[in-house]
Amino acid sequence: MNAIETYYDAVPRSAARVEEIGPFTLFVGTGAWPYYARPRLGVVHEFTPVEIETVRARQRELGVPEAFEWVDETTPSLLPAARAAGLEVMEAPLMVLSGAVPAAVPDGVTVRTIDADDRALPAAVVAQDRGFGGTGEGTDGRADFLRERLRAGLTRMAIAESAEGVLAAGQHQPVGDVTEIVGVATVPEARRRGLAGAVTAQLVADATALVAAARRADSAASGTAGPVVFLSAGEDAARVYARLGFERRGTACIVG
Template sequence: MDVARAAALDRLERFYDAVPRDGARTEDFGALVLFVRDGAGWPFYARPRPDATRTASLADVTEVRARQRALGLPETFEWVHEHQPDLLAVARSAGLAVLEAPLMLLEPERLPEPGTLSDVPVRVLDPGDPGFATDIALRRAVAAVGFAHGGTARGEAGPADRDAALAQLDVAALQEEATRIVDGRRISVLAGTPDEGALASGMAMRVDDVAEIAGVATLPSARRRGLGAAVTATLAHELRADGTDLIFLSAGSEDIARVYLRVGFRRVGTACIAEPAAVI
């Protein structure tokens, strides 16, 4: 591994550990740390402890899973494969299914203008806008529909499904997103037209000069119009303008990674996300 890539992955590791700490307490289990959210909101996960001197063992994983079940939390684990290469086999031996997601880093000189990627306008959510709360709800509703119909293929789900999803949103999660945008730790964007409304969305989480772009989603009926790429580019430009030095993301598949290649990202590693294997 070259020096620059290793340094970038070290910065990402510190970012991953820092992001949940302002909204969760921690519990240590051997070489793992479990983040437990205080109050309502999206649940966190377990990760390797930054100061651990060994790879997490099967016993560590089993103990964390028991604690997650006791707390009513999803049995999820996240880590960067290049930092913990032996954890993949341990997780699988514990009966976990592991998504190996391309971990991608922005090369700023290759970042295109959003308008060259799609003719649908993308806007950054503004706390000073009277419709700010509604925009946050729309962002999350688009994401809910988009991720419920994964992949990049066009489909039937569209604006009606988005509007139906609004009623199912977690109010605490909406409030948390608003707070994070106001204090500068999060940027959220929407892409859409006056006739169709919100069609795609995304957000970025920021800690100091490192940010992760996440939650990029497009309604299936609006796919293949360059919206995911335009949303990603808009977020990257906004982050760069605010002085963010290192911008990364994890792609859910190789097909999705190809979208991000168009926006100037390159693969630098693998983000592993583990959860119990589905029972057939």
């Protein structure tokens, strides 16, 4: 879990500025993605509702979401404090890949990794937005932001597409040998076809290949373990990810 905690502290810094507020680190997004506050890395602390409210006041002042994320097993005192502060907390299974299992790809569908110059990128962002309940409108800024991250290697993206267009999409965000799979979504009319699982499997394969390539370039790293690939998901989605080789290792607490 230490590797994941270190990752959680590192990954927002490529697109956010940082404020330290008591025992919290507040990440303030500088691009199209909003961020959250997290317990400061390495701090052992009994959190209180007052400390949470101090962060929320600063978030309101900045006009950013009153969002928090943490791992319950690492910071057990934060969940009761958040509830005492009146926050609604989603507890999502935190799952780590233990052994990749191939996913079936439906007939007529292609699953592939795309880069910054791929013509499908804008449609992929629209598909994600629709998959999460949006209309797909007004996503040009997000597509431009994501294009720059893809170009810089900060984000990797996979899509499932057919003659109908982009049906599902998702990303992973590598930092060293650790990466989190995020944003996997399927457009409403293409659900229950296994597309989210197929995209996730493609992202896992990409993460594994990415680390393997880096290690081939660094002979001193040869023979070491594979990447840490993880995600957090709702209970229904967690069952899908379990079939792909992910195991629950903890609980991701999410507010906002």
